[in-house]
Structures are given as structure tokens and as C-alpha cells.
Amino acid sequence: MDYLESYRKIVKGSGVIALATSVNDMPNVRIVNFCCDKENPSVLYFSTGNDNPKVIEFNENNRVAFTTIPTDLNDTPHIRSHSAVVQKSDKTLDDLKNLFLEHSPGLAEMFEMAGAYLSVYEIHIKEATVIAGMEDIGTVSF
Amino acid sequence: MDYLESYRKIVKGSGVIALATSVNDMPNVRIVNFCCDKENPSVLYFSTGNDNPKVIEFNENNRVAFTTIPTDLNDTPHIRSHSAVVQKSDKTLDDLKNLFLEHSPGLAEMFEMAGAYLSVYEIHIKEATVIAGMEDIGTVSF
Numbered sequence: 477m478d479y480l481e482s483y484r485k486i487v488k489g490s491g492v493i494a495l496a497t498s499v500n501d502m503p504n505v506r507i508v509n510f511c512c513d514k515e516n517p518s519v520l521y522f523s524t525g526n527d528n529p530k531v532i533e534f535n536e537n538n539r540v541a542f543t544t545i546p547t548d549l550n551d552t553p554h555i556r557s558h559s560a561v562v563q564k565s566d567k568t569l570d571d572l573k574n575l576f577l578e579h580s581p582g583l584a585e586m587f588e589m590a591g592a593y594l595s596v597y598e599i600h601i602k603e604a605t606v607i608a609g610m611e612d613i614g615t616v617s618f
Numbered sequence: 619m620d621y622l623e624s625y626r627k628i629v630k631g632s633g634v635i636a637l638a639t640s641v642n643d644m645p646n647v648r649i650v651n652f653c654c655d656k657e658n659p660s661v662l663y664f665s666t667g668n669d670n671p672k673v674i675e676f677n678e679n680n681r682v683a684f685t686t687i688p689t690d691l692n693d694t695p696h697i698r699s700h701s702a703v704v705q706k707s708d709k710t711l712d713d714l715k716n717l718f719l720e721h722s723p724g725l726a727e728m729f730e731m732a733g734a735y736l737s738v739y740e741i742h743i744k745e746a747t748v749i750a751g752m753e754d755i756g757t758v759s760f
Binding site (some may be wrong): 507 | 685717
């Protein structure tokens with residue numbers, strides 16, 4: 477099994493991720509839209525409001541974990557990682573707008589309304605677990 | 619808006635949650651099935667394998683966070699909490715099997731196959747945020 481190929485397919489087919497943070501060993505988690513440049517699958521991009529509480533959490537501790545969302549835990553492929561860090565991107569929403577909308581066309585309205593207040597963040601993934609099936613689990617490293 | 623009533627509806631309509639832990643300030647997150655007894659909405663039950671890595675994490679730090687999964691971040695009601703703790707339940711899977719299957723009928727096959735290896739855990743929620751709509755956000759406390 478080519479787990480990197482599975483990883484790419486799962487990322488492409490997932491609209492959102494659950495993104496977890498921790499500050500003083502107190503976890504938090506929220507659902508975020510994201511996109512990924514196929515040339516560099518080890519980085520996921522997401523946008524968030526500049527004054528969103530999660531930004532404060534990122535500044536306290538940049539280690540994050542995420543999972544894509546399986547609709548059926550028994551047979552939906554998904555990926556998980558807790559070897560990741562988050563950082564503010566040098567790219568702007570304008571730079572990545574097309575990539576976001578290609579990934580999730582439903583974001584257009586939100587970008588139209590709130591785009592001026594959004595910054596782009598990057599999740600840099602060192603290693604991810606690919607759960608291709610109940611007994612078909614592999615690892616990709618970047 | 620009666621946020622407790624919204625909370626109950628969202629819990630009832632959600633098949634899975636994203637459950638986050640932290641050990642030594644390193645977050646982790648996974649998707650779990652769950653169920654909830656309507657008589658006591660401040661406790662969510664889920665089952666997990668006795669030797670699952672998450673059990674080790676719970677023993678290290680029992681503070682957890684969770685979110686239900688909105689399908690559209692713009693208009694899907696969801697709940698989130700990071701004021702929660704996890705503990706092993708005194709109840710068995712047999713005690714709660716009907717409640718689980720009422721919540722998620724799709725679990726029947728998994729329980730049939732792996733039931734003997736599963737324990738029940740409880741998430742005790744002190745406070746949850748109810749995102750009923752983009753600009754309709756409230757809190758429930760227990």
C-alpha cells in the first residue's frame with residue numbers, strides 16, 4: 477500500500493479537520509476548514525480571524541494535533557497526526573484563495589464577508605498515521 | 619434561545635465527536651463514537667479498547683476537550699467544550715449497549731466483533747459552548 481498516495485487522496489477528499497491545541501496541559505479542539513498544495517502535502521493551510529482565541533493558544537504552544545473526519549469509523553479512511561506544529565503563514569488569503577476554493581467551494585461566501593479579518597496559518601506535519609482501513613494502518617513521514 | 623435544548627438536540631443528532639487529550643502539553647485528538655443518556659446530558663459515554671493508546675493518555679491527564687462535527691461551519695449547529703474530564707465508567711458495555719445502538723445503530727457490528735475487548739469511559743462536562751448559528755452562541759453549565 478502506498479500510504480503517501482492514500483494520504484493525498486484523504487486530504488483532497490476532506491473538507492475539514494479537527495485541530496487540537498494544548499495550553500498548560502489543558503487541551504482544546506475545534507473544526508477548521510483547510511486546504512493543501514499538492515506540491516507540498518506536509519503543509520495544511522487554514523484561515524482564522526486575527527482575534528480568534530485559537531491564535532492566543534498557538535502563541536502559547538505551537539504543537540498541534542489533527543484528524544480528518546471519518547464518517548464511519550469502521551470503514552472510512554482518515555489521517556491523524558500529533559507530530560505537527562502551527563505557525564502564521566507568510567502567505568495571505570489572496571495568495572491562497574483559489575487553493576482554498578478549489579478544496580472547499582463553500583468557503584466563497586465566508587471569504588467574501590470576512591476575508592479582510594482573516595489570516596492564514598500553516599500546520600507543518602512531520603509524521604501522520606494513515607488509517608486506510610480497520611487493519612490497514614501506515615505512517616508517512618516528511 | 620434555550621441553549622440546553624439546543625445542546626440536547628445537537629448531542630442527539632451527532633454520531634461522533636473529536637476528543638482531544640494532552641500529555642506534557644502535547645495535544646492529541648481522535649474521532650470517537652459516543653452516546654448520552656437524556657436524563658443526564660452532562661455525561662457522554664464512549665467505548666474504547668482496553669489497550670488503546672488513548673487510555674494511557676487519560677491516565678496521564680484526565681482533562682479533555684471535545685467538539686461535535688459541523689458539516690458546514692457557516693450554518694451547522696455544534697457544541698464544544700474544554701471544561702471536561704474523562705474517567706473509566708462503572709458501567710459495562712452491556713449496561714449501555716442499547717443506549718449506544720439507539721444513538722448509532724451502525725455500532726452493532728463493531729460491538730459484535732470487539733465487544734469483549736471494550737471498556738466504557740465517561741466524559742463529564744462542566745460547561746459547553748453551543749454554537750447554534752454564526753451569531754447565536756451560548757453557554758450551558760452543569
